[in-house]
Amino acid sequence: MASRFLAELRASQVEAACGPSSVAVLPVGAIEQHGPHLPLATDALVAEAVSKEVVATHGEDLDLWLLPTISYGRSVEHTWAAGTLSLSTATFAATLDDLGRSVAAAGIRRLALVNGHGGNVSEIQTALRDLRLAYGLLTFGINVFLPEEHDPAWAASENGLGIHGGAAETSLMLHLRPDLVDLGSAERRIPAQMADNVHARFGGSVSFGWLANDFGADGYLGDPTLASAEAGARGFKSLVGTLGDQLAEVARFDFPDSARTR
Numbered sequence: 001m002a003s004r005f006l007a008e009l010r011a012s013q014v015e016a017a018c019g020p021s022s023v024a025v026l027p028v029g030a031i032e033q034h035g036p037h038l039p040l041a042t043d044a045l046v047a048e049a050v051s052k053e054v055v056a057t058h059g060e061d062l063d064l065w066l067l068p069t070i071s072y073g074r075s076v077e078h079t080w081a082a083g084t085l086s087l088s089t090a091t092f093a094a095t096l097d098d099l100g101r102s103v104a105a106a107g108i109r110r111l112a113l114v115n116g117h118g119g120n121v122s123e124i125q126t127a128l129r130d131l132r133l134a135y136g137l138l139t140f141g142i143n144v145f146l147p148e149e150h151d152p153a154w155a156a157s158e159n160g161l162g163i164h165g166g167a168a169e170t171s172l173m174l175h176l177r178p179d180l181v182d183l184g185s186a187e188r189r190i191p192a193q194m195a196d197n198v199h200a201r202f203g204g205s206v207s208f209g210w211l212a213n214d215f216g217a218d219g220y221l222g223d224p225t226l227a228s229a230e231a232g233a234r235g236f237k238s239l240v241g242t243l244g245d246q247l248a249e250v251a252r253f254d255f256p257d258s259a260r261t262r
Contacts, residue, residue, distance in 0.1 A: 004059035005066045020109040022063045027051040030073035030117035033081035035165040035220030036185040044071040047116030050144045054243045062251040073120045077211045100131035112140040146235045166222015175232030186224035191215050
């Protein structure tokens with residue numbers, strides 16, 4: 001069977017092709033502002049592109065099935081900006097629950113949520129356990145974020161603060177959809193008041209509530225002026241390679257038969 005995109009199959013084909021060894025791969029993104037230089041769909045586009053590439057390459061040997069992307073996520077930190085389309089926590093949770101139930105009803109046992117938006121992380125973590133309890137699925141959350149240390153120039157200049165619309169995301173979009181990028185409007189945006197913090201910072205041991213426009217009216221953080229299509233191509237290849245390795249472990253993951261009696 002040529003297609004590994006579940007939505008392209010007929011119902012009878014799903015029944016014949018999908019089973020307990022199958023892995024449903026569900027890209028999850030967001031539609032939210034990414035500064036004046038990147039499109040609203042950045043997170044969804046990256047999650048979908050990486051997932052598609054891995055399913056196209058490893059779908060047959062790992063029994064992967066790509067589901068249509070959930071383009072909307074929980075983006076409350078960006079709702080001040082025109083164009084941001086955010087789900088509430090309850091709606092996002094209900095959407096994942098509905099889709100998890102449907103995946104289980106199709107006879108598929110493993111569900112991997114491939115996430116491209118930081119604001120979805122905590123909700124996805126909660127959903128993994130809820131779906132496990134409700135439907136007996138083996139559930140997995142995988143984030144497709146390009147590490148800050150991927151390029152030494154980014155690490156040195158952004159100091160770990162290029163988390164939204166910075167060099168990494170901009171480079172990926174220059175590789176994937178350069179027609180949607182306006183580098184001429186990009187500037188360096190590193191919050192000086194946080195740059196020297198060890199704990200109260202992104203990725204530090206002290207978390208804090210924030211809105212994207214707490215760091216400036218443009219709502220992005222990082223230095224997109226360092227971005228390039230070449231770096232984006234390298235970054236995309238890295239994400240694809242990592243996701244392929246991750247899904248290979250997902251495909252063989254299981255719990256001991258004697259671990260529970262339910």
